[in-house]
Amino acid sequence: MEQIQIIDSKNHVGETVKIGAWIANKRSSGKIAFLQLRDGTAYFQGIVVKSEVPEEVFQLAKSLTQETSVWITGEIREDSRSKFGYEIGVTGIEVIGESHDYPITPKEHGTDFLMDHRHLWLRSSRQHAIMQIRNEIIRATYEFFNNNNFVKIDPPILTASTAEGTTDLFETNYFDQKAYLSQSGQLYMEAAALAFGKVFSFGPTFRAEKSKTRRHLIEFWMIEPEMAFMHQEESLEVQEQYVAFLVQSVLDNCDHALDVLERDREVLKKYTQLPFPRISYDEAVELLKKNGFDDIEWGDDFGSPHETFIANSFDRPVFILNYPKAIKAFYMKPHPTRDDVVICADMIAPEGYGEIIGGSERAIDHDYLLEQIRNHNLDEKEYSWYLDLRRYGSVPHSGFGLGLERTVTWLAGIEHVREASPFPRLLNRIYP
Ligand code: 4AD
Incomplete structure (x- = not known):
């Protein structure tokens, strides 16, 4: 399986690939988890569908915290709803480094706090x-x-x-x-x-x-x-x-x-x-x-x-x-x-x-x-x-x-x- 960077997604549509990434953000419903993935080259969405992956993969996706680093495997697909144009249909997740209580949350922070971090x-x-x-x-x-x-x-x-x-x-x-x-x-x-x-x-x-x-x-x-x-x-x-x-x-x-x-x-x-x-x-x-x-x-x-x-x-x-x-x-x-x-x-x-x-x-x-x-x-x-x-x-x-x-x-x-x-x-x- 080829390891790629997010920015190169357009050259791998339909292929199953491996990507090293961080969890920038995540939301999930009972049936789907949406992982906002970041690898330094770009951001895109990883879609984890409960009915399409083993139960432990779906549970792992739901438990991922902000800035955890992961190996993601899955299929690159076109995604006409996002400006980036591509997403990954996730089939496997392997945690590399956990991240707990990441200090910079999506809420507003003061400048001094941000400069300290x-x-x-x-x-x-x-x-x-x-x-x-x-x-x-x-x-x-x-x-x-x-x-x-x-x-x-x-x-x-x-x-x-x-x-x-x-x-x-x-x-x-x-x-x-x-x-x-x-x-x-x-x-x-x-x-x-x-x-x-x-x-x-x-x-x-x-x-x-x-x-x-x-x-x-x-x-x-x-x-x-x-x-x-x-x-x-x-x-x-x-x-x-x-x-x-x-x-x-x-x-x-x-x-x-x-x-x-x-x-x-x-x-x-x-x-x-x-x-x-x-x-x-x-x-x-x-x-x-x-x-x-x-x-x-x-x-x-x-x-x-x-x-x-x-x-x-x-x-x-x-x-x-x-x-x-x-x-x-x-x-x-x-x-x-x-x-x-x-x-x-x-x-x-x-x-x-x-x-x-x-x-x-x-x-x-x-x-x-x-x-x-x-x-x-x-x-x-x-x-x-x-x-x-x-x-x-x-x-x-x-x-x-x-x-x-x-x-x-x-x-x-x-x-x-x-x-x-x-x-x-x-x-x-x-x-x-
Ligand atoms: O106008 P300055 O001081 O020009 C020189 O140093 C000349 N020796 C350049 C030359 O002719 N070779 O600085 C040039 C530019 C400024 O226009 C500004 O863009 C930047 O350097 N600059 C600063 N940028 C950030 N912080 C500062 N403290 C800066 N001081 C100058």
């Missing part, structure tokens, strides 16, 4: 759907960059030089030296771009931010492409093409997950239309002021209500261009005619999901960068290697970073970024 909560159909969308975004990311001649390069995680300022660093001992967990691989990716042309990284990054918002994680995954011989305008085109490709991939390959999450496909479809609108930081401040935001002045960074208002003025992701130099990182290219702004852009997702991409064209002048490093009180010695990139064949180059979990949160249409990570690290949480 994240290792079990992951088994629910909603979490399954979110992780499928995450998996699709990861898969599509590799497809997009591989199709476009990018080379995947892995920057270090233990670093001595930092890209995004020194306020939110995780410090650790590196023998008799200080080291930090990477906040961004960017500086190393710039070195890689000057070696390989177009590169991307995809790895964990860490920020000791004391932010307790629905958009902030302490540990998150970032995709950081870096492109030699590219100015900002070309980089923006790569960014919008990449994001539209992610949206289309989720639409094409996450049908079931989108159903479970009740995500409106028509809304998502709009996000595949290019180009995405662009407004300058100056225009964004004007827009906010005209609409009653008295708490913003030119020079301030945007908070989440500001980003949400700007995003709601468009029906697609929007780029905000050229922020004040004083609130941005040291490595950004200065504007050719203004010394108060830099050549950068943030992509703000619609529907209040906030910034999903931060990027810029990089400063390429050695002396300007050295001055910036000094102005930002960074340790010059640690950036000597970075300045080498401007000493030996410096070229225009641009890059950006997309936050994986924020993108998952947005495309899945969920409330909080914590559900977009299997084991989120939050300000007050490192368990489980």
Whole structure:
């Protein structure tokens, strides 16, 4: 007898098969037991008919408790009533691991309780759907960059030089030296771009931010492409093409997950239309002021209500261009005619999901960068290697970073970024 996974049911209609599964739920009448079966690939129903199986099999089916693991044997049949389309007519059940008093019942639970049980909560159909969308975004990311001649390069995680300022660093001992967990691989990716042309990284990054918002994680995954011989305008085109490709991939390959999450496909479809609108930081401040935001002045960074208002003025992701130099990182290219702004852009997702991409064209002048490093009180010695990139064949180059979990949160249409990570690290949480 062949052992199959639920997702492959369509290829085994009429066959008797064996499936390893868990009991997600169960209901029974006097004559039939309906087992909601889950094997990690999909959910479907196992039907146990009293008159068609030995009495002990029917009694066992009726006694199964939530999350008991079982070997199920039976015949795969079409089931036109369920969206999945298939079910199994059960003939045999063998219990593998019992499960008593499973803590996560079908009733409502509070967030803290669920977070304490994240290792079990992951088994629910909603979490399954979110992780499928995450998996699709990861898969599509590799497809997009591989199709476009990018080379995947892995920057270090233990670093001595930092890209995004020194306020939110995780410090650790590196023998008799200080080291930090990477906040961004960017500086190393710039070195890689000057070696390989177009590169991307995809790895964990860490920020000791004391932010307790629905958009902030302490540990998150970032995709950081870096492109030699590219100015900002070309980089923006790569960014919008990449994001539209992610949206289309989720639409094409996450049908079931989108159903479970009740995500409106028509809304998502709009996000595949290019180009995405662009407004300058100056225009964004004007827009906010005209609409009653008295708490913003030119020079301030945007908070989440500001980003949400700007995003709601468009029906697609929007780029905000050229922020004040004083609130941005040291490595950004200065504007050719203004010394108060830099050549950068943030992509703000619609529907209040906030910034999903931060990027810029990089400063390429050695002396300007050295001055910036000094102005930002960074340790010059640690950036000597970075300045080498401007000493030996410096070229225009641009890059950006997309936050994986924020993108998952947005495309899945969920409330909080914590559900977009299997084991989120939050300000007050490192368990489980
Ligand atoms: O805007 P950020 O800080 O940009 C950089 O790190 C650049 N060095 C990237 C580059 O040019 N190579 O972060 C980029 C993205 C944000 O837009 C956001 O999506 C995500 O990373 N991000 C976070 N996601 C979750 N929790 C946090 N605390 C995040 N901080 C940034």
